[in-house]
Amino acid sequence: MTGDPADIRNWQRRSDGITTSGKLEAHDPARLAAIGVRHVVNLALDEHPEALAGEGALLAAHGIAYTHIPVPFDAPTHEHVAALAEALAAHPGPHHVHCIMNFRVTAFFYLLDLAAGLPEDEASARMAMVWNPLEDERVPDAWRALVKSPFP
Numbered sequence: 545m546t547g548d549p550a551d552i553r554n555w556q557r558r559s560d561g562i563t564t565s566g567k568l569e570a571h572d573p574a575r576l577a578a579i580g581v582r583h584v585v586n587l588a589l590d591e592h593p594e595a596l597a598g599e600g601a602l603l604a605a606h607g608i609a610y611t612h613i614p615v616p617f618d619a620p621t622h623e624h625v626a627a628l629a630e631a632l633a634a635h636p637g638p639h640h641v642h643c644i645m646n647f648r649v650t651a652f653f654y655l656l657d658l659a660a661g662l663p664e665d666e667a668s669a670r671m672a673m674v675w676n677p678l679e680d681e682r683v684p685d686a687w688r689a690l691v692k693s694p695f696p
Contacts, residue, residue, distance in 0.1 A: 549575040554646035554674050562632075562639045564653070566646045567594045570602065576640055577606035583635040584608055585628060587615045587643040587652070594644050609635050615648050618684045625652045625695055650674040651687060655695035 548557055552575075553566030563581065567588070576584065584603050588595050590612075596602065600610040611631040615624045632639055641649045654671040658664060668676070677687035 548579060553644075556646065556650075556673065558653070558670070561637065562641060562653075564640070564646055564649045565642045567644045568596045568599065568642060570596065572596075573599075573602045573606045573608060576603075577608055580638050581608055581640045583611070583631075583637060583639045585611045585613060585631050585639065585641040587613050587624070587628070587641065587648040589614045589616065592644055611635065615643070617648070619686055620648065620651070620690050622655075622690070622693070622695055625655050625690075628652050629656060646674045647677070647687075651677055651691055654691060659695045 548555065548563065549572065552568065552572060555563070555565045557563050563576075563579075568576075568584075573584075584599075586599060600612065603610045611634075613624060613627045613631065628641065632641075641653075643649050650671045650673070654667050657667040657670065671691075675683075677683045677691055
């Protein structure tokens with residue numbers, strides 16, 4: 545097994561072993577397979593100009609299962625967060641979850657961490673390592689509303 549491909553945009557390894565990042569490049573599925581990833585969840589839209597075309601097929605060629613949960617950046621919902629939780633529960637790991645910048649991912653894990661009982665300051669610090677939608681004025685209001693409302 546090789547080391548983490550930390551040069552992938554906004555790469556992170558969570559304490560639970562799940563890895564997260566921004567966009568993937570065509571050579572990244574092999575790198576993810578090399579570190580033992582067995583399931584990838586993509587929260588980005590296929591039509592985003594930086595999306596990896598044919599991502600599911602590229603991952604499958606390396607024996608990695610793929611779940612796509614397209615989350616419009618201007619309209620994230622608790623249903624999207626629930627879909628991520630369900631996808632993680634439905635597939636054996638190790639898991640890698642990504643979008644384009646790792647913004648969607650870290651905000652969703654912030655909510656999942658809170659729901660799992662992680663103290664807010666710890667969950668917030670994890671999210672802020674990549675971004676903080678409560679402080680970033682460029683962020684659509686939908687993100688502030690989402691992270692302020694508790695996930696069931």
